[in-house]
Structures are given as structure tokens and as C-alpha cells.
Amino acid sequence: MEKISKIYVAGHLGLVGSALWKNLQSKGYSNLIGRSLDELNLMDTKEVNAFFEKEKPEYVILAAAKVGGIVANNTYRGQFIYENLMIQNNVIHAAYLNNVKKLLFLGSTCIYPRDAPQPMTEDCLLTDPLEYTNEPYAIAKIAGIKLCESYNLQYGTNFISVMPTNLYGPNDNFDLEKSHVLPAMLRKMHLGKCLEENNWEAIHEDLNKRPIEGISGKNQSEEILAILSKYGIRENQSTAEKSFSVEIWGTGAPMREFLWSEEMADACIFLMENVDFKQLALANKIQNASDSEEIRNTHINIGTGIEISIRELAKLIREIIGFSGELVFNSSKPDGTLRKLTDPSKLHALGWHHQIEIEEGIKRLYHWYLKQ
Secondary structure, eight states, X not given: OOTTOOEEEETTTSHHHHHHHHHHHHTTOOOEEOOOTTXXXXXXXXXXXXXXXXXXXXXXXXXXXXXXXXXXXXXXXXXXXXXXXXXXXXXXXHHHHTTOSEEEEEOOGGGSOTTOOSSBOGGGTTSSOOOGGGHHHHXXXXXXHXXXXXXXXXXXXXXXXXXXXXXXXXXXXXXXXXXXXXXXXXXXXXXXXXXXXXXXXXXXXXXXXXXXTTBOTTSOHHXXXXXXXXXXXXXXXXXXXXXXXXXXXXXXXXXXXXXXXXXXXXXXXXXXXXXXXXXXXXXXXXXXXXXXXOOXXXXXXXSOXXXXXXXXXXHHHHHHXXXXXXXXXXXXXXXXXXXXXXXXXXXXXXXXXXXXXXXXHHHHHHXXXXXX
């Protein structure tokens, strides 16, 4: 890519897209295009085609997606598969029709089987059943990978796919119903700490910025306490002294890997600058060491290769935030996949490694959250 190349970042306002945008700017790319949902509905084929025909981007990074945590994935199953398929199909096909030089598609490690060998290599794809709770989202993302791969093989395009592990960072989603586990726990424990300190000014400020089911800082204290209790932030009734607890879904046993979103962005731009599909296809054939013409699993894991249990993560967040209350693990709620550790060996071999470890990342995210 040239510094003046026209680059379209689809989903540039979200957690992933905003990190990519920031990284591109920091590297001197000056001709970036972004459109909000109000400006461009990526599920509308006519709108997408008209946008590509008018703007003619040279490079595309497809970070737009319908995303959420285990609750949202399991609840909005139809929306997750339909909306993601529509977004992917429209953007990838329009990129092909308009001769985009290179496209990067972002998936998710939930594409891998529920019982995949750990750590998960790219070759695990489609070898076993998926985790039920996020199956629709995973199937959509697998379709995106295969769409890119198939267009490359049939039309000679240069569309590459990456599979980031669990991400967290600036512009994360802190909605207690729809967010992922790390930002949800961070916000819960922040609000729990505010209750401990009887800091209603901070509680009002938090809810004014991010209302919960329509409850903001303008509501009565009783209404605020009720909505916080619904989401597991509540006063303990069984102790003589006033104390608070935060409820966390599941047993706390599952292991998860987390990557700072800005590092994910750095890995993506590194790949856009240095790696093409033809290289990945050749490496795939060499690895298989056979006469077969089959080319598959050319996508690239982006992760740390390091995991932490949900229980230990919760304790770490509690310590960093300074919440002294109890952590209550609700084992009646689903755990999801027990392990989802990526093998980032392919990415390491290409020359990129992560730098920010989980403790430093949580400190950075909490600092960002308080500033916002």
C-alpha cells in the first residue's frame, strides 16, 4: 500500500475499526474512507455497490460486523447469522466487482470447533461441531473466510482473512447485556466500587453516558439499584456489615485468551503491507506436502498464545479497579467453550508478535473508561 492509497475501513467507529483507523493514521496513511451506519447500510446491496462505484477504494479492511458476548450470540441467533452474511457478501463482492487491489476480512476464533485441540491451529477449521451458543455467528464468519478464499481461487483476487482472538480496548462495548466478558466485568466492578464508596455522583455519570435498559443517572436511586441488581451488582443481604457483590456468569473455569485491540490492528496492517494471498496459498501447499491441488485454511490467527481463566481474570480486574466485594460465579449460566487458545505460530513466522500483556491492558482500558 502507498501512503496516499485510498483505503476503506468498513466499521471504522467500532472497537476493531477504530483501532485500525488509528494505526493507519499513525503510519502515515492519509487517504482513509469511513462511513457510519447512518451514512451507509452495509446490509443494503444497492447502497454498497453505489458506494464502491463512486469511491473506488484501492484497499478494503472489513471490520464491520454484528458482534456480542455469549448472551447476545445465543439470544439474537437469527440476526447474528443474517446480518453478518449480508455485510460480508455485499462488501466482498463489491470489492471484486470494483477491482480492489487487496481486502482483509476479520473473523473470530469462535469459527473453530468446540472441542478443537488446544492451542488451535488454522487447520482445525471445519473438523468438528461448533460451540452451540455462537454457532450462527461462527458459521457466518466461516462463510466470509471461504468467500474470500473462493474468489481468490476463481477470480485471482487478493483477499486475505485473519482470525483475532478475544479483543478488548478503546471504544469497547460496555453494554451489560450485549458486551463481551472483559468489558462487562470491568464495568460491573467499577459500579460495585462506586456503591461501596457511596459515590452516587460517579454512578449517575456512568449511567448518563451508558444507560442500562433506559435507566440513566436521572432515575431514582431505587430504580438504579434495581437495574444494577438485575445485572448482578448488588448489596449482600446475608452479612451484618454493608458489603456488595458482583455476579459473573458460569463457573469461572473456562480459559480465555485476550489481545489488546490496538495490537490486533497493528498485526492487520502488518499483514496488509507484507503478505499476499499467493504467499499464503504457496505456504499451504508446501505444508501439505502433497500433489493435491486443494488450497484451504489460508487464514491467519492473531493472538497471544497465552490464556487465563475467567475466575483469575475476574480477580485481576477486581484488584486493578479496587473493588473489595465478593465475586459470585453463577454456575446455572452457560460457560461457553471451555478453552479457545489460538496458535499464532503462522503469524510469528511472518514476523509479528504481541507486546501488551493482560494486566497492562486492563489498566489501560480502565484508564480509558474513566476518561470517557
